[in-house]
Amino acid sequence: MAVAAPRLAGQDAEYLAHALFMFKAGTRASSIMQPVARTLSDADMQAVAGYFAAQHPPVVAQEQPQGDEARAGAQLAQFGDGTGVAACFSCHAAGGRGNGARFPSIAGQPASFTVARLHEFQARAAQGGAKPGTMTAVAAHLSEAQIVDAAAYLSTLPR
Numbered sequence: 001m002a003v004a005a006p007r008l009a010g011q012d013a014e015y016l017a018h019a020l021f022m023f024k025a026g027t028r029a030s031s032i033m034q035p036v037a038r039t040l041s042d043a044d045m046q047a048v049a050g051y052f053a054a055q056h057p058p059v060v061a062q063e064q065p066q067g068d069e070a071r072a073g074a075q076l077a078q079f080g081d082g083t084g085v086a087a088c089f090s091c092h093a094a095g096g097r098g099n100g101a102r103f104p105s106i107a108g109q110p111a112s113f114t115v116a117r118l119h120e121f122q123a124r125a126a127q128g129g130a131k132p133g134t135m136t137a138v139a140a141h142l143s144e145a146q147i148v149d150a151a152a153y154l155s156t157l158p159r
């Protein structure tokens with residue numbers, strides 16, 4: 001499945017600049033973003049990150065997820081699963097709007113982007129050494145159904 005591009009508008013500027021920096025350094029993989037980031041200077045990265053962070057367009061209508069997935073995803077995002085997985089919003093703030101440079105907004109992203117990012121974190125977790133409290137550690141505990149549910153729900157949220 002093709003992975004949709006993430007929504008950048010309204011994302012935290014520092015988080016975005018850091019993501020570009022990681023693409024350029026090769027510590028975050030993407031065959032699409034790495035060649036782009038390599039052409040950017042540090043100043044370019046700050047500028048482009050600031051540009052997107054300042055945008056507040058309305059969320060475009062997304063594909064409506066199936067009711068059951070979105071409901072299960074809402075439960076997980078708000079309350080966690082009661083065993084290994086903490087509520088997504090405990091770190092990413094109410095509505096998934098994000099909290100500062102460390103906790104990006106996860107609201108309003110295409111579901112395929114969220115699924116792909118969570119798989120990326122899981123792949124990193126499988127290499128071992130995920131620090132507690134990081135997204136890599138969170139992802140290690142997610143089942144495939146939880147990933148699909150969370151992604152479906154988050155795609156419906158405004159940013």
Ligand code: HEC
Nearest residue numbers: 086087088090091102103104106114117133134135138150
């Ligand atoms: C313990 C705190 C914590 C919890 C709980 C948490 N996250 Fe995260 N999450 C993070 C941090 C920190 C990052 C940034 C990591 C990075 O970019 O390397 C992140 C990044 C992400 C990203 C990537 C965003 C982007 O734009 O690239 C997604 C998607 C995500 N989280 C989804 C979730 C979902 C879904 C849940 C609930 C199942 C969740 N998170 C729970 C801390 C948390």
